[in-house]
Amino acid sequence: MNTQTTAREIVLPDGDEWILRVKDRAFENMKRHDGCAQVIVDAFMQEWAMHNPWVTRSATAFLGGMLSSYTCGVHVAGLMVLGLLIGRENIEEGLDGVFPIAMPGQELIRRLNDKIGSHSCKELTGVDFTDLNAALAFHASKAHEKCFTRVADGAEEIALFIKELDQKGELFRSNNFILE
Secondary structure, three states, X not given: OOOOOOOOOOOOOOOOHHHHHHHHXXXXXXXXXXXXXXXXXXXXXXXXXXXXXXXXXXXXXXXXXXXXXXXXXXXXXXXHHHHHHHOOOOHHHHHHHHHHHHHHHHHHHHHHHHHHOOOEHHHHHOOOOOOHHHHHHHHHOHHHHHHHHHHHHHHHHHHHXXXXXXXXXXXXXXXXXXXX
């Protein structure tokens, strides 16, 4: 089985309309399908006309604070999306390949904390997602709907941050992902 994939260009659209599309798509994805990290990653991939089931699958287990009430999936998704743009392509690049994402990643986490209130899924929801009954009760509750807004607000903040990095010329450009 050939698992090699060819990356395509990611082009950031002009204007701000794409940011609102990502925000709205993330909200609707969360409302219909759940999975905070995965729905945000999917919203960006749709906006960039990307389809890679491996990326989508990799975001699956990050709901409910990594299934353990820890780091909110909005934060995980933000770093995954940032990684699509400025992450190292080959592990052989070592730390040199990691440095371009370190400072922007830290800034993005700070901004997401400011935007949605915390990086802790448990702090945001009050739910221990290791308790399946508590997780299911939360999913069926009105309180769960707050996550729709958190996801949308987080997706918007991620998009705004990416746009700012691009405008400042601070997006690392690898061989496969080129921003115009």
